[in-house]
Amino acid sequence: MNRHLLSAADLNHDDALLVLDTAAELAALTDRAVKKLPTLRGRTVVNLFYEDSTRTRISFEAAAKRLSADVINFSAKGSSVSKGESLKDTALTLEAMGADAVVIRHPASGAPDRLAHSGWIGGSVVNAGDGTHEHPTQALLDAFTMRQHLAGGKGDLAGRKVTIVGDVLHSRVARSNVLLLATLGAEVTLVAPPTLLPFGVETWPCSFSFDLDSHLTSADAVMMLRVQRERMNAAFFPTSREYSRRYGLDVRRMNLLPDHAIVMHPGPMNRGMEIAADVADSERSVIVEQVTNGVNVRMAVLYLLLAGAQLGEPDGSDRTAEGTAS
Amino acid sequence: MSAARTPDETRTVLDSDDIARALTRVAHEIVERTKGADDIVLLGIPTRGVYLANRIAERIHVIEGRDIPVGSLDITLYRDDLRRAPARALLPTTIPPGGIDDKIVVLVDDVLYSGRTIRAALDALSDIGRPRMVQLAVLVDRGHRELPIRPDYVGKNIPTAKTEKVLVHLVEFDGDDAVRLSGEPGEGS
Amino acid sequence: MTTYVIRGSRPLAGSNVDIVISDGVISAMGTDLVVPADATEISAHDHIALPGLVDLHTHLREPGREDAETVRSGSQAAAAGGYTAVCAMANTNPVADTAGTVEQVWRLGQQAGLVHVQPIGAVTTGLEGTQLAELGAMADSAACVRIFSDDGKCVHDAVLMRRALEYVKAFDGVIAQHAQEPRLTEDAQMNESALSGVLGLRGWPAVAEEAIIARDVLLADHVGSRLHVCHVSTAGSVEIIRWAKSRGIDVTAEVTPHHLLLTEELVRSYNPIYKVNPPLRSERDVHALREALADGTIDVVATDHAPHPAEDKDCEWAQAAMGMVGLETAVGVVAEAMISTGLMDWAGVAQRMSVQPAVIGRLAGQGRPLAVGEPANITLINTDVPHLVEPRALRSASRNTPYAGRSLPVSVWTTFYQGELTLNEGVLVSQANQAGGSA
Secondary structure (H helix, E strand, O other): OOOOEOOHHHOOHHHHHHHHHHHHHHHHHOOOOOOOOOOOOOOEEEEEEOOOOHHHHHHHHHHHHHOOOEEEEEEOOOOHHHHOOOHHHHHHHHHHOOOOEEEEEEOOOOHHHHHHHOOOOOOEEEEEEEOOOEOHHHHHHHHHHHHHHHOOOOOOOOOOEEEEEOOOOOOHHHHHHHHHHHHOOOEEEEEOOHHHOOOOHHHOOOEEEOOOHHHOOOOOEEEEOOOOHHHHHHOOOOOHHHHHHHHOEOHHHHOOOOOOOEEEOOOOOOEOOOEOHHHHOOOOEOHHHHHHHHHHHHHHHHHHHHOOOOOOOOOOOOOOHHHEOO | OOOOOOOOOEEEEEOHHHHHHHHHHHHHHHHHHOOOOOOEEEEEOOOHHHHHHHHHHHHHHHHHOOOOOEEEOOOHHHOOOHHHOOOOOOOOOEOOOOOOOOOEEEEEEEEEOOOHHHHHHHHHHHHHOOOOEEEEEEEEEOOOOOOOOOOOEEEEEOOOOOOEEEEEEOHHHHOOOEEEEEEOOOOOO | OOOEEEEEEEEOOOOOEEEEEEOOEEEEEEOOOOOOOOOEEEEOOOOEEEEOEEEEEEOOOOOOOOOOOOHHHHHHHHHHOOEEEEEEOOOOOOOOOOHHHHHHHHHHHHHHOOOEEEEOEOOEHHHOOOOEOOHHHHHHOOOOOOEEOOOOOOOOOHHHHHHHHHHHHHHOOEEEEOOOOOHHHOOOOEEOOHHHHHHOOOEEOHHHHHHHHHHHHHHHHHHOOOEEEOOOOOHHHHHHHHHHHHOOOOEEEEEOHHHHHEOHHHHHHOOHHHOOOOOOOOHHHHHHHHHHHHHOOOOEEOOOEOOOOHHHOOOOOOOOOOOEOOOOOHHHHHHHHHHOOOOOOHHHHHHHHHHHHHHHHOOOOOOOOOOOOOEOOEEEEEOOOOEEOOHHHOOOOOOOOOOOOOEEOOEEEEEEEOOEEEEEOOEEHHHHHHHHHHO
């Protein structure tokens, strides 16, 4: 494993399985009376959240605390961050406080990379969602959930068909899922109106389509992405009615799925927009389970990044050469 | 007294028959000392401790005609040396259905050395439940304890030098049964 | 004035000659010259002698952002980079949209005295794109403004652009357009490409530049005006300009050194030192730009020297300012991208970095041939000593160079501005004097 988890692309096949297997062992342990493990005693994990995301923050906080780490929550609201303190100065403060890991959520794509590679801090950096870039622990918990339902809780996801539907353009969840699911051998199809697929999507390790119905009958899992109604104002689609008619998962569409297929959503959901309430609450929906698995997966990530020896940084630090035309 | 060995050379100290005899003796001792092994649970420490626990349970079954609950107890998350190496993969922890509360738990491991593994195992146990008593069975005690820990059942005491390595092979995992020594015997062997 | 003799340099990489400078002009050139006894000898054996470089696109930040650059610090950076003239962009605070402001900048340049500082006037008041600034007043001012640009912003209103193109014909002016369709580039962070999709950064599509260039060359054709296109960055733009020139449209174009060398791959690091507008593009674009510069489709290299204080780059990508300093590395980067690759020779560099920019900017006394009687604006390039770029060694008040740690193949060795040494063996003469004075 790398020292940081910034992108799902940081995980090769072995790394990804190690995280999932570790999460599975940890899940078995959390059934017991004493949930706390002493493993990260004396280590400090900082949750540095520049965006409101109570769900993700609580999930990381629970994960760190179950491993006995000291947790410091640093939220942009009401702190010096909102008074104009720079990411750099905040990072230097955290470093002075002895943070062993910084879990960062930030509205700017690449902010976790900046934190990890600028020399401002020495600890591990975990990306808890950056802008429209990535959200690797969400992809890990999604893969964990799929593995529980579709692969007997073991091994990878070779040959499983996953349909990801919605605002791929603005979705960090979709980017991380495409990368991780490809690493795990799944066949991913992105379905969205052409306006909500990123430029260059044809180079991604997945296929894509503009038609939802034709990608439901053979899907093992269908993941609905949140679509903000405001996108309508930027002309990504005409109206929210038209969007949900063409790309929403309603009961009719759910019934096209094979019996074993599961319905996922990273939350928070827009019921009635991308997913009908009846679908969100149906037996196929594993949305609540995704939340539970989130804690175990994040424990696994923190354990693997923090419990062992801190190794030298194996990232390509010679970045100067690669962007030069020859 | 061994003749001069090169560090690469290995010396077999227990062969397959020796191991079988040792485990049979340990099984008898457990039955004897726990007065019939009525409420014992064998917890092996992965990886090889689990196979040894299963073998001991089979032998007790032969002696007493009863199934003995066997589980595995991974101590990775409780180790005190995690920071000395890259993070390790976790191994399974499985507690038999009856649990461990008020039972006699016999921890089973292949080699007893510094005692730190057993210290971690005791910590792990206390997060799972409250046994009436905890005992320790090992195939090999090689000495050099760093903590006040003592085994209750020993397959074989093998005096070693700290520079030596004790290699335990079990059929279930390694394809053969043997305990070998390798490395420099050095002082105090 | 001091008399100098430059020994053994090679004008435009030709044969070795000596050059005598007295009273601000080249008074003799050749071998075995009779040189006045009091002449200061400049040893320049095998150094390439070029006419002093002219930058059509420099941000000097004064007035308003003196923390990033001043006219003086920018002049020092220019002299160190081999420049004898720089054209100061209008997007200062206040904007250079009145005769008063351009004259202020012009005067500050005179006071610094290291290069000719030629102010550029804004096309529209406050760069707001709604009302023409007093272009004539700026043209008639002491600063003699001939280039007008809203650089940093595009004159996107087609009617306003047409009027500006027409209006400046009265005083032989030129509109230098920052070609960027604003709606297509709202909150744009990097080149729109497969990479921007992966990195989750809002894309700046090539079409946003090309659409404006296409419109503007047609407008220039229609009204018979002169158009200059700033910092061309895409292969498509090159095609449009090539087509326009083939039609006889009076358009000129510039490319920055960084667009000749760097690609969007650098953005993978999310290090804002590589954030610039227009953004770094693909390798294909870089090669098209190099070819266009070599064949003359692109007329000049202009630095778009854009100093920013450290805190504006030491942050997240999205929050960071756009731009790179470029004056002190331009020659080295052009040598690497164009000379080392065999696409251009030093005579070509003289054309693209001195002669043509002076013609486009109507800068008298700049970009002149190295010949007896011509103004002594001369740059000597040492091709034996590479330039290891060290941000702290830059003379600019800002350090935002994307070339830190990189070795560029040549060094700017000596610069003469109007017959006076401004840079001697890589050391600014004013600094050397200060050091000598305190000794």
